[in-house]
Amino acid sequence: MLRVGVNGYGTIGKRVADAVRAQPDMEVAGVAKTRPNFEAERAVAKDFPLYAAVEERADQFGEAGIDLAGMVEELIETADVMVDATPSGIGAENKSLYEEYDTPALYQGGEDAELVDTSFNARANFADAAGADHVRVVSCNTTGLSRLVAPIEEEYGIEKVRATLVRRGGDPAQSGRGPINDILPNPRTLPSHHGPDVKTIFPDLAIDTLGLKVPATLMHTHSINVTLESDATADAVRDLLRDESRLFVIPERFDIDGAGALKEFALDAGRPRGDLWENCIWGESITVEDSGASKTHRNGGGGAAGDDLYLFQAIHQESDVVPENVDAIRAVTGSADAAESVATTDDALDMGF
Amino acid sequence: MLRVGVNGYGTIGKRVADAVRAQPDMEVAGVAKTRPNFEAERAVAKDFPLYAAVEERADQFGEAGIDLAGMVEELIETADVMVDATPSGIGAENKSLYEEYDTPALYQGGEDAELVDTSFNARANFADAAGADHVRVVSCNTTGLSRLVAPIEEEYGIEKVRATLVRRGGDPAQSGRGPINDILPNPRTLPSHHGPDVKTIFPDLAIDTLGLKVPATLMHTHSINVTLESDATADAVRDLLRDESRLFVIPERFDIDGAGALKEFALDAGRPRGDLWENCIWGESITVEDSGASKTHRNGGGGAAGDDLYLFQAIHQESDVVPENVDAIRAVTGSADAAESVATTDDALDMGF
Incomplete structure (x- = not known):
C-alpha cells in the first residue's frame, strides 16, 4: 500500500x-x-x-x-x-x-x-x-486541453489549436471573487498562460489561447478549434473522443444546456460533491469545416470530412x-x-x- | 430634410x-x-x-x-x-x-x-x-464583425475568420433573462447564426462562429481569430483599425478591463445613455502568430509579422x-x-x- x-x-x-x-x-x-x-x-x-x-x-x-x-x-x-x-x-x-x-x-x-x-x-x-x-x-484547464489534444494528435495530427477559455470567476464558495456582471478579457494580452502551459505537456504543439472571466462559478467552458493535419468527419471525431475514459461526450438527447444542468446530472448520478472528473464535451457541438482558402462551406454535422474541428467542452475546475x-x-x-x-x-x- | x-x-x-x-x-x-x-x-x-x-x-x-x-x-x-x-x-x-x-x-x-x-x-x-x-x-454582433472584417479583408485578404462570441444574457433592463450563473454554449451546434449572417454582407467570406451566453448585461465580447492571406504585424493591424471611425482601439494605458469600465468611460465622456457606438477593441490584445505548421512561436505583441491575427472586442448590443x-x-x-x-x-x- x-x-x-x-x-x-x-x-x-x-x-x-x-x-x-x-x-x-x-x-x-x-x-x-x-x-x-x-x-x-x-x-x-x-x-x-x-x-x-x-x-x-x-x-x-x-x-x-x-x-x-x-x-x-x-x-x-x-x-x-x-x-x-x-x-x-x-x-x-x-x-x-x-x-x-x-x-x-x-x-x-x-x-x-x-x-x-x-x-x-x-x-x-x-x-x-x-x-x-x-x-x-x-491545472484544470490545461488538464482539460491535454486530454483532448492527445487522442486528436495521435489520430489526425494537429496543425494548430486555437482555444477561447470562458472561465468561471471563482469557485462556488469564493464569495469575494468577481466579476459580478461583466465579461473580462483576462488576460487582455495574448496568449493566456494556458497555451504555454499545455506546451509543458506537448512541447511541439502549436497552440494559441485566449482567456476571459465571466460571472459563473460552476465550471469553465472552452470554445475549441483544432486545425487537423488530415481530414476527419464529425462522427469519427465523436467516436474517437467517446473512447476516452476521461472525456464525457454529452449525448444530445440529454438536453444539457450548460454547467448548471451538468452539475445536476452529476449529483443525480451520485457523484461525490457533484464532481465531474471528465471533460464534458457537447456531442452536437463537434463539427468539422474546411480550414483552407477554398471558402466552400461543408456540412460539418454529418458525414462530410474537413480539417477544421470545433467543439465546446466544460471543465469542472474543482475536480478534473x-x-x-x-x-x-x-x-x-x-x-x-x-x-x-x-x-x-x-x-x-x-x-x- | x-x-x-x-x-x-x-x-x-x-x-x-x-x-x-x-x-x-x-x-x-x-x-x-x-x-x-x-x-x-x-x-x-x-x-x-x-x-x-x-x-x-x-x-x-x-x-x-x-x-x-x-x-x-x-x-x-x-x-x-x-x-x-x-x-x-x-x-x-x-x-x-x-x-x-x-x-x-x-x-x-x-x-x-x-x-x-x-x-x-x-x-x-x-x-x-x-x-x-x-x-x-x-444585428449588433454582425455589425461588429463586419466593421472589423472590412478593413482587414481590404488590407491583408482573409483566409478564414474564427470567432467565439461570449454574449450577454440580456440587456440591463431585461430582468427576466438568464443565465444567472452559468456559461451556456448557445447554440450548442455550429455554426452560430452569426457566421452565416456575416455572409449576408460578405458572401465569399470563410467564417466559423461559436456563441455562448453568460450572466452579463452590459456588452457582448468577441474572441476573434483571423487567418490572413498575407503577413501583418500587430502594430500595423492596430494602426489600420485605429484609422476606422467606428472601431475604438482602447489604449492600454486606459486600463479598461471589461464592459463595466468601458461603460463608465462612455458615461464619463458624456455619451447619451453611456452608448458605445463603436466596436471596442483592446489594443493590447491585438496579436499576430503564425498559422502554419512550422510551430515556431513568434512574438506577436511587437513588430514580428504573422498571418494568424487575434483580438478581443466588446460590442454594445444596445447601440452599435x-x-x-x-x-x-x-x-x-x-x-x-x-x-x-x-x-x-x-x-x-x-x-x-
Missing part, C-alpha cells in the same frame, strides 16, 4: 484524499491543514489523521477541540508520496520541506513549471514522471485534476504504467456515466 | 430617433409604440410625435394621459423612410404595411435576411442599398447599430454616398474619443 500524505485540505486536497482512499493500492497517511475550519472538522469526521501545516497556528486546533496527529513534518517523513494541494505559490515554499525528508511530491497547476522535474497529464505523458522527485499536475493526482502518485513511485493506473483509478472512482 | 418615421420605440428605436434628430439632413416624422410605458412618456417629453402602433391598444394612451398624433399608418404615409425597430419577427409582419404606402423600410437584425432586398453595413456594402425598398441593418441605421436611411434614399454619410453621421453624433 502506498502511503499518501495530502498537504492542504481545501478544494483539491479534500477531493484527492477521498480519491486516494478509494484506491485499492493506496491509503491516506494523513492530511495537513493550516486552520481548524469546517474542512478540518470534516477531515477528522472521516478519520483522516490531521496534521498542522503551520507551527504557529497549531494551538488553534486544540482550542477548537480538534485532536492533531502531529505536525506536517511528521506526515512528510512517514509518507511515500506527498500531494501538495496548498494555494498557488505555497507549494514552492514547501518544496524544501519535501526535499528535507526525501519524499517525492506532487504539486498543483498553480505552481510554476520551473519548480518541478516534469509537468504531468496521465493521458499524455505519464511515463515522464517515473522516478521524478517533483511533479506538477497541470483529482484522477490525475492519483495517477501521478503511481507514476512517481513506478507502481503501475499509464494504462494500468488509469484503469485502476477510473474503476475505483466509478468513472463514466 | 428626410422625414424619418420610427416604428417601435424601445432599446433601438429610441436611440435611432435621437440619432436621426441630431443629423443635419433629417427630422423625426414621428415614433410609434404599442403601449404607454415609460418610454412613451419620454417620447412625448422629447416632442416626438407619438403614434399608436396597434389599433386595439390605442385607447390605453388616452387613458394614460398621453396625446397621440395618430395611428402608425398615418406616420408611414407621411414618412420618407420608416425605421422598423420592433421586436424580432414583428418587422416581417409590418412589411406589407410599408409596401401599402410605398414607403421604403429599414428592419433590424432580428428579421430574416430573406425578408429584404439587401442586408446592410455602412462600412462594407452601403451602395447595395441604393434604391432598395426593404433593407435589413444587421444606431449609426448604421442612420446611414441606411441615406443609402436607400440615395441622398449621400458611403463616405459622405458616415462622415455626416459620425460628426453629428460626435463619434470617437
Whole structure:
C-alpha cells in the first residue's frame, strides 16, 4: 500500500484524499491543514489523521477541540508520496520541506513549471514522471486541453489549436471573487498562460489561447478549434473522443444546456460533491469545416470530412485534476504504467456515466 | 430634410430617433409604440410625435394621459423612410404595411435576411442599398464583425475568420433573462447564426462562429481569430483599425478591463445613455502568430509579422447599430454616398474619443 500524505485540505486536497482512499493500492497517511475550519472538522469526521501545516497556528486546533496527529513534518517523513494541494505559490515554499525528508511530491497547476522535474497529464505523458522527485499536475484547464489534444494528435495530427477559455470567476464558495456582471478579457494580452502551459505537456504543439472571466462559478467552458493535419468527419471525431475514459461526450438527447444542468446530472448520478472528473464535451457541438482558402462551406454535422474541428467542452475546475493526482502518485513511485493506473483509478472512482 | 418615421420605440428605436434628430439632413416624422410605458412618456417629453402602433391598444394612451398624433399608418404615409425597430419577427409582419404606402423600410437584425432586398453595413456594402425598398441593418454582433472584417479583408485578404462570441444574457433592463450563473454554449451546434449572417454582407467570406451566453448585461465580447492571406504585424493591424471611425482601439494605458469600465468611460465622456457606438477593441490584445505548421512561436505583441491575427472586442448590443441605421436611411434614399454619410453621421453624433 502506498502511503499518501495530502498537504492542504481545501478544494483539491479534500477531493484527492477521498480519491486516494478509494484506491485499492493506496491509503491516506494523513492530511495537513493550516486552520481548524469546517474542512478540518470534516477531515477528522472521516478519520483522516490531521496534521498542522503551520507551527504557529497549531494551538488553534486544540482550542477548537480538534485532536492533531502531529505536525506536517511528521506526515512528510512517514509518507511515500506527498500531494501538495496548498494555494498557488505555497507549494514552492514547501518544496524544501519535501526535499528535507526525501519524499517525492506532487504539486498543483498553480505552481510554476520551473519548480518541478516534469509537468504531468496521465493521458499524455505519464511515463515522464517515473522516478521524478517533483511533479506538477497541470491545472484544470490545461488538464482539460491535454486530454483532448492527445487522442486528436495521435489520430489526425494537429496543425494548430486555437482555444477561447470562458472561465468561471471563482469557485462556488469564493464569495469575494468577481466579476459580478461583466465579461473580462483576462488576460487582455495574448496568449493566456494556458497555451504555454499545455506546451509543458506537448512541447511541439502549436497552440494559441485566449482567456476571459465571466460571472459563473460552476465550471469553465472552452470554445475549441483544432486545425487537423488530415481530414476527419464529425462522427469519427465523436467516436474517437467517446473512447476516452476521461472525456464525457454529452449525448444530445440529454438536453444539457450548460454547467448548471451538468452539475445536476452529476449529483443525480451520485457523484461525490457533484464532481465531474471528465471533460464534458457537447456531442452536437463537434463539427468539422474546411480550414483552407477554398471558402466552400461543408456540412460539418454529418458525414462530410474537413480539417477544421470545433467543439465546446466544460471543465469542472474543482475536480478534473483529482484522477490525475492519483495517477501521478503511481507514476512517481513506478507502481503501475499509464494504462494500468488509469484503469485502476477510473474503476475505483466509478468513472463514466 | 428626410422625414424619418420610427416604428417601435424601445432599446433601438429610441436611440435611432435621437440619432436621426441630431443629423443635419433629417427630422423625426414621428415614433410609434404599442403601449404607454415609460418610454412613451419620454417620447412625448422629447416632442416626438407619438403614434399608436396597434389599433386595439390605442385607447390605453388616452387613458394614460398621453396625446397621440395618430395611428402608425398615418406616420408611414407621411414618412420618407420608416425605421422598423420592433421586436424580432414583428418587422416581417409590418412589411406589407410599408409596401401599402410605398414607403421604403429599414428592419433590424432580428428579421430574416430573406425578408429584404439587401442586408446592410455602412462600412462594407452601403451602395447595395441604393434604391432598395426593404433593407435589413444587421444585428449588433454582425455589425461588429463586419466593421472589423472590412478593413482587414481590404488590407491583408482573409483566409478564414474564427470567432467565439461570449454574449450577454440580456440587456440591463431585461430582468427576466438568464443565465444567472452559468456559461451556456448557445447554440450548442455550429455554426452560430452569426457566421452565416456575416455572409449576408460578405458572401465569399470563410467564417466559423461559436456563441455562448453568460450572466452579463452590459456588452457582448468577441474572441476573434483571423487567418490572413498575407503577413501583418500587430502594430500595423492596430494602426489600420485605429484609422476606422467606428472601431475604438482602447489604449492600454486606459486600463479598461471589461464592459463595466468601458461603460463608465462612455458615461464619463458624456455619451447619451453611456452608448458605445463603436466596436471596442483592446489594443493590447491585438496579436499576430503564425498559422502554419512550422510551430515556431513568434512574438506577436511587437513588430514580428504573422498571418494568424487575434483580438478581443466588446460590442454594445444596445447601440452599435444606431449609426448604421442612420446611414441606411441615406443609402436607400440615395441622398449621400458611403463616405459622405458616415462622415455626416459620425460628426453629428460626435463619434470617437
